[in-house]
Amino acid sequence: MTAQQTTTPARSDDRLARLSWRERIGYGLGDAGFNFYWAIIGSYLVFFYTDVFGIGAAAAATMVTITKIIDAITDPIIGGIADRTNTRWGKFRPYLIWWALPMMGAGILTMSTPDLDETGKLIWAYATYSLLMLCYTLLNMPYNSLSAVLTANTQERNTLNSTRFFFAYFSSIIVGAATPELAEYFGDGDRYSAKGWQMTMVVYAVIASCLFVVTFFSTRERIQPAATQEKNNPLQDLKDLFTCRPWLVLFVLAMVFMVTMTLRGSSAAYYFRYFVERPDLLGNYIGLQMAGLMVGAMLAATVTQYIDKRKLMMLLMCVVAVLSIVFTFVPKPDRHGVVDIIHNDAVQLDAQTLLGSEPAEGDRYQWLRHDKIFWIIKERVPLAETGQVLTLENAKGQVISVVRTRADGATSDSAELPKEILWMFALNILISIALGFKPPITWAMYADVADYNEWKNGRRATGMTFAATTFSQKLGSAGGSALMLSVLAVMGYQAGQMQAGASLDSIVYMQTLVPGIFALLTALSLIFYNLSDDKLEQLQQELQTRYSS
Incomplete structure (x- = not known):
């Protein structure tokens, strides 16, 4: 190797120093x-x-x-x-x-x-x-x-x-x-x-x-x-x-x-x-x-x-x-599961849409609001409405999901992430x-x-x-x-x-x-x-x- 020379600078003697x-x-x-x-x-x-x-x-x-x-x-x-x-x-x-x-x-x-x-x-x-x-x-x-x-x-x-x-x-x-x-x-x-x-x-x-x-x-x-x-x-x-x-x-x-x-x-x-x-x-x-x-x-x-x-x-x-x-090639999720309300207009939510499956006789529903604590940590607060359809007014900023309980006790949670999102x-x-x-x-x-x-x-x-x-x-x-x-x-x-x-x-x-x-x-x-x-x-x-x- 060859290189041009230059005036020797005033340098610290720790050019190759290890840092603390x-x-x-x-x-x-x-x-x-x-x-x-x-x-x-x-x-x-x-x-x-x-x-x-x-x-x-x-x-x-x-x-x-x-x-x-x-x-x-x-x-x-x-x-x-x-x-x-x-x-x-x-x-x-x-x-x-x-x-x-x-x-x-x-x-x-x-x-x-x-x-x-x-x-x-x-x-x-x-x-x-x-x-x-x-x-x-x-x-x-x-x-x-x-x-x-x-x-x-x-x-x-x-x-x-x-x-x-x-x-x-x-x-x-x-x-x-x-x-x-x-x-x-x-x-x-x-x-x-x-x-x-x-x-x-x-x-x-x-x-x-x-x-x-x-x-x-x-x-x-x-x-x-x-x-x-x-x-x-x-x-x-x-x-x-x-x-x-x-x-x-x-x-x-x-x-x-x-x-x-x-x-x-x-x-x-x-x-x-x-x-x-x-x-x-x-x-x-x-x-x-x-x-x-x-x-x-x-x-x-x-x-x-x-x-x-x-x-x-x-x-x-x-x-x-x-x-x-x-x-x-990851497809669009076939259901949303959770609704993030972005306006104050009256909103009507259907549990069938959120869960992606047909209702059956004897189904019970619990609607929940996701109150944020920090980042992915959230508290889910039960709402009073327990029917298949939920109507909300002035709910801008709220995040809503629903849990369905079948007659035989089996439950489905709409907030469970679809495989596409995973x-x-x-x-x-x-x-x-x-x-x-x-x-x-x-x-x-x-x-x-x-x-x-x-x-x-x-x-x-x-x-x-x-x-x-x-x-x-x-x-x-x-x-x-x-x-x-x-x-x-x-x-x-x-x-x-x-x-x-x-x-x-x-x-x-x-x-x-x-x-x-x-x-x-x-x-x-x-x-x-x-x-x-x-x-x-x-x-x-x-x-x-x-x-x-």
């Missing part, structure tokens, strides 16, 4: 904070715009696409600035303090719904969402870069990123499972209440800001660039990246993977409201999805000790593709576990690429490396949101009305088949990645020798 659990956990809690924003954006924001704020699907698609592209363009700019930031706290840590409060304000404004006409709503959405994503970039890009300067030890980075994504997914579980419940609680029983969504974001934003402060105080930057490097043109940093084969592969991988994640996350609300017709299960579904992702992230550090990161990623993405295709949940969990490996592995790979560029070109551009990567992620996220909303618009989606035909089929495919296709493309892109674990170990030793001599 205090520092690993402190860093990981920062990503928990970010996911109080990102999880609600990825899983609920599109649904919020169309079904709560009242923006049309086509207009929302255009808005999300334009704002995310603009936001993505800012990433390399912020990356270049962060690389050239010098404070007594380091290059990247200070941003966690400087921008926590502005991001809190932007998040709350994004989930606020002033009484405006259609044009005013769009202007508000453009302005607040753009502000939120700009603040997110100013916080998240330096945070991502921080992982590459805590240590250059490859296995430590794997462990650090597994710890990070454990906390990221843990907070995502909370957001995924609790958001519908919190929106309903703050909305006085109405989960589609604008006030409920705004107050939910207030809670999340306050928690996130506290976690950013914890990360600031519990981490330390150890790896510094050469003293002369900060005078380099940022355009040279970009040129280095776009001539770096491993980074180009990761650029494509991140973009395609984010399409997969965005489609799965943002289509789930539509899938359960209009296909499964069980919106009461949405929080459970997304919460367990995040739990699966967390399990995958926890396993990543251990599994990568035995399998090369590139080979492991290719295998897992193929598994996701196969399972997603299987998911496509298959949906099982496949969702398996797909999520496989997908959970990807973030900790690839974020470790981005740090490896920063070291590779330093070894190859004699210059270190950590911030630019991560910023250009998040640029590709945001393009993928924008592409996923725009694809889903555009398809819904073309297929005739009408918010709040039951879907049928092409509109319903498109919702199903966006949750199942299409993410599987993009997962397969992710696997194929890794064929061209040529930075093996063995090669990384060799160049790390060369860098250690270079800067200690």
Whole structure:
């Protein structure tokens, strides 16, 4: 191997340091904070715009696409600035303090719904969402870069990123499972209440800001660039990246993977409201999805000790593709079993419809209301009505089921999940576990690429490396949101009305088949990645020798 030489920087002697659990956990809690924003954006924001704020699907698609592209363009700019930031706290840590409060304000404004006409709503959405994503970039890009300067030890980075994504997914579980419940609680029983969504974001934003402060105080930057490097043109940093084969592969991988994640996350609300017709299960579904992702992230550090990161990623993405295709063939449940009442009009429920079987002489019925305690924990409260038909008025937000007792004592509970829904949940969990490996592995790979560029070109551009990567992620996220909303618009989606035909089929495919296709493309892109674990170990030793001599 040969590489350009550079002025020896003033560096800590613990470049390959092993991190304490205090520092690993402190860093990981920062990503928990970010996911109080990102999880609600990825899983609920599109649904919020169309079904709560009242923006049309086509207009929302255009808005999300334009704002995310603009936001993505800012990433390399912020990356270049962060690389050239010098404070007594380091290059990247200070941003966690400087921008926590502005991001809190932007998040709350994004989930606020002033009484405006259609044009005013769009202007508000453009302005607040753009502000939120700009603040997110100013916080998240330096945070991502921080992982590459805590240590250059490859296995430590794997462990650090597994710890990070454990906390990221843990907070995502909370957001995924609790958001519908919190929106309903703050909305006085109405989960589609604008006030409920705004107050939910207030809670999340306050928690996130506290976690950013914890990360600031519990981490330390150890790896510094050469003293002369900060005078380099940022355009040279970009040129280095776009001539770096491993980074180009990761650029494509991140973009395609984010399409997969965005489609799965943002289509789930539509899938359960209009296909499964069980919106009461949405929080459970997304919460367990995040739990699966967390399990995958926890396993990543251990599994990568035995399998090369590139080979492991290719295998897992193929598994996701196969399972997603299987998911496509899970049929619509033949009965609903539980009714989630979404309006205050008089409702008449028939036990025969909920149970999916004919009544018989001597049948007795007990209607029950599901009072939520926490996430999947519910108390079923018996109602006074015991006939086959139940009539309710002003019952918006109530979840109702029925238990039938035959003359011979046999019982049937409509709340028992149909086998189709059990298959949906099982496949969702398996797909999520496989997908959970990807973030900790690839974020470790981005740090490896920063070291590779330093070894190859004699210059270190950590911030630019991560910023250009998040640029590709945001393009993928924008592409996923725009694809889903555009398809819904073309297929005739009408918010709040039951879907049928092409509109319903498109919702199903966006949750199942299409993410599987993009997962397969992710696997194929890794064929061209040529930075093996063995090669990384060799160049790390060369860098250690270079800067200690």
